[in-house]
Amino acid sequence: MMHNLLFYYLLFVGLVAAENGRQAWLRYAPLPRGHSTPTLPSTILALNSSASSPVYTAGQELQKGIQGIFGKRLSVHATGKQASSAVVGTASQFQKLFGSNPVKDELIEDGFWLNVKGGTVQILGQNERGALYGAFEYLSMLAQGNFSNVEYATNPAAPIRWVNSWDNMDGSIERGFAGKSVFFAGGHVASNLTRVSEYARLLSSIRINAVVVNNVNANFTTVNAENIAGVARIADVFRPYGIQLGLSLDFATPMKLGNLSTYDPLDSEVIAYWNAVTQQIYDHIFDFAGYLVKADSEGTPGPLVYNRTLADGANLFARALQPFGGIVMYRAFVYNQLPDEGDWKADRANAAVDYFQPLDGQFDDNVIIQIKYGPIDFQVREPASPLFANLPNTSTAIELQVAQEYLGQQCHLVYLPPLWRTILDFDLRVDNQSSLVRNVVTGERFKRPLGGSAAVVNVGLNDTWLGSHLAMSNLYAYGRLAWDWTSDSEEILQDWTRLTFGLDKTVVDTITQMSMASWPAYENYSGNLGEQTLTDILYTHFGPNPQTLDNTPWGQWTRADHTGIGMDRTVSTGTGFSGQYPPEVAAMYEDVETTPDDLLLWFHHVNYTQKLKSAKTVIQHFYDAHYEGAETAQRFVQMWQSLKGKVDDERFEDVLFRQSFQAGHSIVWRDAVVNFYNNVSGIPDDAGRVGHHPFRIEGENMVLSGYRPYAVTPFEAASNATAIVTTTNSTVGTATAMLDFASGVYDLAVNYFDLYGGNSTYQVFVNSRLIGEWIGNAVDIGKLGHSPSIYLDGHSATRITFPKVSIKRGDTLKIVGEANGVEPAPLDYVAVLPAGVVD
Incomplete structure (x- = not known):
């Protein structure tokens, strides 16, 4: 028997050497030679034997992880009281079996308690999902060679920790950069859901608790009888990992699918239609999470078509879901009337507050307004959306984007948590009191019952899930931050690196340096000083095309001309956007002298010769920053090359290809932007670089x-x-x-x-x-x-x-x-x- 175990262990060691990224941070790779080994439990006691139970999954995961890391296969049991067992289950299950509850701290929903002291391994959740989270936490420690004696409880910052998928029924993915959908193919739910199970495992390990599986630009056929039965199969795959399924809706479905003459949210037949659809969904999926709704935006139908309010639209679905405990995530990304560029007061950034603030308090308690982190659309830098400060009587969630739609589309390394933290740590100063965005969206600041976050995560069938090995750090970090928004971005990154690439200090340090420098570098060469990402907003959102931001109806204007640049969003002379913030913040942004340089052009139209706090002019800063950003991207190639032999060949070559591409494309970005503004302004580069290429x-x-x-x-x-x-x-x-x-x-x-x-x-x-x-x-x-x-x-x-x-x-x-x-x-x-x- 021992010989067989050794054989399988060695076989496993050989297999992990050929890495394709599909296991992501759950590789459970053997620790390096010479590394100490802790005292391991002799068996695993998982306090639920049902295969659909997250506790059962936790037992299987513990068995798999310990075998992978240490080559020791432990048996899993549902009963028994062996002292040396690793026990995983809920606190109530533990008390029922052992007659006591060792948890010393209060646990809320999804929270868990981990005790690894003196040979004891106790992993107890407030619910079964929490127990599974605790099992993953324990295995993460072991996989990083961390054998600390610890005993602690941890609870989530908020109950909503969702991801949104922009998958279409035909298998395509809007803004997907890693192949076809794992969920859909040919207009139906995919027949083989193996990748869905693997994805659920990854998400559960970072404590995500729900997935909206289809595009916010939803197809009405999503809720026909066949597809409801199909997505129920996905929900069955999710359930053992503690993940609930949600669906995006087409607001006009009653007309398109239900043969009604209207989709007016106050019409009795429409109300009855959605009640029936919701009942049918719960008949198939008893733990259905709820709906995500994009309405009255970019041509999508919604309640405004019938002169109803957005609250009328959201409450239509909330009331259908309420008897079942479901929730509505209603997107604040609402704009259908494209602004007139000739109107100096017109500003798409004003839309969210204009639409939603008057409705504060009119949304049912199971409605959450899902707000993009900035007022426009996932740009390289934006101010925090003022809507977070304007809904004190409404539950809110922040919408982030792991899919790098405007930020290099996984072909450029951009580690996103530092960007997210600029928003989440921002103090809105509501009523002149501390009002950090992170405390607003968790419900803490305004004492709301619901809150949290949703991130657009467009995984595909590519082995790397997102198309890039290094981009997976953003998914891992999103889950970690959604649980605790105060977590340190660099520490999260280092945990991810150790789990993904191993414990070699040089590898960890190098990837840390690259990743932490990546967002500033991308901002430098793609658009800085708050001017947004200078990409082609009419086409692919990938490469440079600053011309398309102006002279188009989409409202992402820079108002660049031959003398100046930037949107005047002040109350005194501009669009009034700055006045949507509470007074302290509004006053800061109203004044060009107190506006931070990194948002100067977001709030003010200034001459190219305007001096920054650095004493540089705006135009010279543009030239310098774009050259500096591109130079940083060149260094990423050299830094990655230094890891040859320390990272397996398959992943080394794949990342090298992408870093080489980024290095070249950063020069395309640099030249396009500096040449464009040099041409528009007519002001030369003090350093003589722009337009001068002797090589x-x-x-x-x-x-x-x-x-x-x-x-x-x-x-x-x-x-x-x-x-x-x-x-x-x-x-x-x-x-x-x-x-x-x-x-x-x-x-x-x-x-x-x-x-x-x-x-x-x-x-x-x-x-x-x-x-x-x-x-x-x-x-x-x-x-x-x-x-x-x-x-x-x-x-x-x-x-x-x-x-x-x-x-x-x-x-x-x-x-x-x-x-x-x-x-x-x-x-x-x-x-x-x-x-x-x-x-």
């Missing part, structure tokens, strides 16, 4: 055969506003140039465009020597999961670098590009870079 060879300046120049739109997306493309989509093009650089060793960087719908092939030569070759297929094969582009623009622009190439002055550089599909082997420029030069 570049522009494609249009090379000798071309089968290639032709192509004017890129927007102009700032290409160096010198011009690329080269093959003359036809079946042509092989060549571009040659004499290298007029001192003889030496250089990095050769080629900027090109990777379009969706074609896989061009490229070769680069110095004289007749092949330096490298590649295929422009990263978006087609899903290696990069960002929203693709079919145009030559800031989304498709990218770079490949060939390091340490020896050249002599007078050598001939030649690039051969072969078009494929819609992609005409497009090239922008070649940079011949001396050591240490970023261009």
